[in-house]
Amino acid sequence: MEFLDSAFMQRALLAAVLVGITAPAIGIYLVQRRQALMGDGIGHVAMTGVGLGFLLSTSPVWMAMAVSVVGVVIMELIRWYGKTRGDIALAMLFYGGMAGGVMLINLAPGGSTANLQSYLFGSLSTVSQSDLVSICVLAGFVAVVTIGLRRQLFAVSQDEEFARVTGLPVRVLNLLVAVTAAATVTVAMRVVGLLLVSALMVVPVAAAQQLTRSFAATFAIAVAIGVTTTLGGTITNYYVEIPPGATIVLLTIAAFIVFSLIATPLARRRARAAASAAGDPAECAIPGRIPGQAKAEV
Amino acid sequence: MDASVKAGEPVIALRSVTAELGSRPVLRGIDLTVRRGEVVALLGANGSGKSTAVRTVIGQVPVSGGEVEIFGTPRRRFRDWARVGYVPQRTTAAGGVPATVTEVVSSGRLSRARFGLLRKVDREAVRRALDLVGMADRAKDSVDALSGGQHQRVLIARALASEPELLIMDEPMAGVDLASQEILAKTLRAQVEAGASVLLVLHELGPLEPLIDRAVVLRDGCVLHDGPPPEAVGQHALPGHDHVHPHTSDLTPVRTGLLS
Numbered sequence: 001m002e003f004l005d006s007a008f009m010q011r012a013l014l015a016a017v018l019v020g021i022t023a024p025a026i027g028i029y030l031v032q033r034r035q036a037l038m039g040d041g042i043g044h045v046a047m048t049g050v051g052l053g054f055l056l057s058t059s060p061v062w063m064a065m066a067v068s069v070v071g072v073v074i075m076e077l078i079r080w081y082g083k084t085r086g087d088i089a090l091a092m093l094f095y096g097g098m099a100g101g102v103m104l105i106n107l108a109p110g111g112s113t114a115n116l117q118s119y120l121f122g123s124l125s126t127v128s129q130s131d132l133v134s135i136c137v138l139a140g141f142v143a144v145v146t147i148g149l150r151r152q153l154f155a156v157s158q159d160e161e162f163a164r165v166t167g168l169p170v171r172v173l174n175l176l177v178a179v180t181a182a183a184t185v186t187v188a189m190r191v192v193g194l195l196l197v198s199a200l201m202v203v204p205v206a207a208a209q210q211l212t213r214s215f216a217a218t219f220a221i222a223v224a225i226g227v228t229t230t231l232g233g234t235i236t237n238y239y240v241e242i243p244p245g246a247t248i249v250l251l252t253i254a255a256f257i258v259f260s261l262i263a264t265p266l267a268r269r270r271a272r273a274a275a276s277a278a279g280d281p282a283e284c285a286i287p288g289r290i291p292g293q294a295k296a297e298v
Numbered sequence: 299m300d301a302s303v304k305a306g307e308p309v310i311a312l313r314s315v316t317a318e319l320g321s322r323p324v325l326r327g328i329d330l331t332v333r334r335g336e337v338v339a340l341l342g343a344n345g346s347g348k349s350t351a352v353r354t355v356i357g358q359v360p361v362s363g364g365e366v367e368i369f370g371t372p373r374r375r376f377r378d379w380a381r382v383g384y385v386p387q388r389t390t391a392a393g394g395v396p397a398t399v400t401e402v403v404s405s406g407r408l409s410r411a412r413f414g415l416l417r418k419v420d421r422e423a424v425r426r427a428l429d430l431v432g433m434a435d436r437a438k439d440s441v442d443a444l445s446g447g448q449h450q451r452v453l454i455a456r457a458l459a460s461e462p463e464l465l466i467m468d469e470p471m472a473g474v475d476l477a478s479q480e481i482l483a484k485t486l487r488a489q490v491e492a493g494a495s496v497l498l499v500l501h502e503l504g505p506l507e508p509l510i511d512r513a514v515v516l517r518d519g520c521v522l523h524d525g526p527p528p529e530a531v532g533q534h535a536l537p538g539h540d541h542v543h544p545h546t547s548d549l550t551p552v553r554t555g556l557l558s
Contacts, residue, residue, distance in 0.1 A: 028395055031394045031395055032393040032394050032395040033393065033394065034393075034394045036394070149414065150414075151404070151405065151408060151411075151414040151416070152408065152414050154397070154401065154405060155405035155408055157393060158393045158397065158402065158405060159386065159393075159405075161353075161356070161358050161384075161386050162384060162386055162405070162406075162456070163405070164356060164357060164358060165356045165379055165382055165383075165384035165466075166379055166380075166405065166406065166408045166409040166460070167377060167378075167379030167380070167409050168408065168409075205395065209395055209396050212396050213396050213398055213438070213439065213440035213443075214396060214397065214398040214401060214438070214440070215395055215396065215397040215398070215401050216401070218395050218396055274439075
C-alpha cells in the first residue's frame with residue numbers, strides 16, 4: 001500500500017472514488033430516461049468552458065461547470081419546445097461546444113490544443129488541491145440530489161406523464177437531472193476526461209442491470225462497479241505507465257462482459273425457482289415427452 | 299369521502315375546450331362533465347381527440363381555449379393531485395433500467411408522501427393496491443418480466459396507490475388478456491362501489507360496459523353524443539348477453555344491481 005504515501009496519489013484516489021460514486025449515480029437516471037448519450041453531449045459542451053477558463057485565466061473546472069449548465073438548460077428547452085428536429089439542434093450544440101473549446105483555447109495567450117489534452121482524456125497526476133475542493137463540493141451536490149431525491153427522480157424518469165399527475169414538479173426535476181449531470185461531467189473531467197466521462201455514467205449501469213431486477217439494486221451495484229473500476233484504474237496507473245481514464249473505461253466494459261456472461265445462467269435459475277414456487281413445471285408438459293429431455297426424433 | 303364535493307357535483311368539467319397538436323386542431327370546443335360517483339366512457343375512433351381530451355385534464359396537453367376544472371378548481375391552480383389516479387396509455391412505463399413492481403407502484407404514492415419518504419402507511423397502501431389487482435405475489439419481480447395484461451394491472455395499482463377519488467384511465471383494456479380484463483373490471487367495480495368517479499377512454503365498451511353510466515362520443519374533436527352508452531352491436535346485442543343498464547338519470551346513478 002505504498003501508493004497511499006504520496007500526496008498526489010491521495011488526491012487522485014479521493015477524486016477517483018468521488019467520480020466512481022457520482023457518475024453511475026446520475027447516469028442511472030439518464031439510462032432510465034433513455035438519454036444515455038447525454039453525458040457525452042455535456043462533455044462536448046464543457047470543452048467551451050475549459051477553453052473559456054484558459055482564455056480568462058480562471059479555473060477551467062468552474063468555467064466548464066458554468067458553460068455545461070448553460071448547455072444543459074438549452075438542451076432541456078429544446079426538449080420542451082422544439083420537438084421537431086430536436087436531434088439536429090442537439091448535434092449543433094454538441095459540436096458547437098467542441099469547436100468553441102478548440103477555438104477559445106487557441107486564442108488564449110500561450111494556449112494551444114495541447115492544453116486540452118488533460119481535460120479530454122483526464123490527468124489524475126495533475127489534480128491539484130483546489131481542483132480537489134471543487135470536485136468534493138460538486139460530488140456532494142450530485143450525491144445529495146441522486147440519493148435524496150431518488151424516488152422523485154425515479155418517477156419522473158420512468159414515466160413523465162404519470163409523474164405530472166402525482167403533482168411532482170416535472171420540469172424542475174428534469175432541469176435538476178440535467179444540471180446534476182453537468183456537475184458530474186465536471187467532476188469526472190479530471191479523472192477520466194471529457195471524451196470518456198459518458199462511459200462511466202452508462203456502462204456500470206448497463207453492467208449492473210444484467211443481473212438485477214430492481215432499480216435499487218441496479219443503483220447500488222452500478223456505484224460499486226464505478227468505485228471499483230475508478231480505484232482499480234488509478235492504482236494501476238501508479239505502477240504502470242498507462243492512461244488511467246482509458247484503463248477505467250476498459251475495466252467497466254470488462255465488468256459488463258463478465259456480468260453478461262453470468263446473466264444467462266442466473267436468469268434461467270431464477271425462472272426455474274419462480275416456476276417451482278408457483279407450482280408449475282419449468283417446461284411445458286408435452287404428451288409423450290419426458291421433461292428435460294430433448295426431442296429425439298425430428 | 300370529501301365534504302367539499304357533494305354528490306352530483308362535477309369532479310371534471312371541460313367547457314368549450316380547444317387544443318392543438320402542432321398546428322392541427324384536435325379539440326374544437328368540447329364540453330365534458332364527470333360528476334361525483336359517475337363512470338363516464340369517452341369513445342371515438344382513432345384521432346377523434348379522446349386521448350387529447352384526457353391529457354388536457356392532467357395538463358399534459360395545453361389548452362388553447364375554454365376552461366378545465368378538476369374538483370371545481372381551475373386546472374392551473376389545482377394542486378391536490380393525490381385525489382386523482384391516472385393510468386396512461388401503456389407506452390411509456392418501461393424505463394431503460396430494471397424496476398420491480400413495488401418500485402413502480404410506489405411512485406404512485408409519492409403524491410401522499412411528504413418529501414418522497416415512504417412511511418409504513420405508504421408501504422401498506424402500495425401493498426393494498428397490489429392486492430386489489432392481484433399482483434401482490436409478483437411484487438419483487440421486474441416489470442419487464444410481465445405480460446401485457448399484468449403490466450396494465452401494475453399501472454392501475456400505481457394509480458390506486460394514492461387512494462384517489464377520481465380515476466382517469468386511457469385505454470385500460472388495450473392489449474390486455476381476458477383474465478386480466480376480468481380482474482381490471484372487478485377492481486374498477488370495487489372502486490366505483492367505494493364512491494370513486496371514473497373517466498375512461500375506451501376504443502369499445504367491451505367488458506366494462508355494465509359499469510358505464512354515460513358515454514361521450516367524440517368525432518373530429520367535437521362531441522357527437524353525450525348520454526346513455528350507444529346501442530350495443532355485435533356479440534353484445536346477442537340474446538342472452540347479460541346487458542343490464544338502468545338508464546335512469548345522469549344525476550343519480552343507480553348502484554344497486556348494476557354493480558353486484
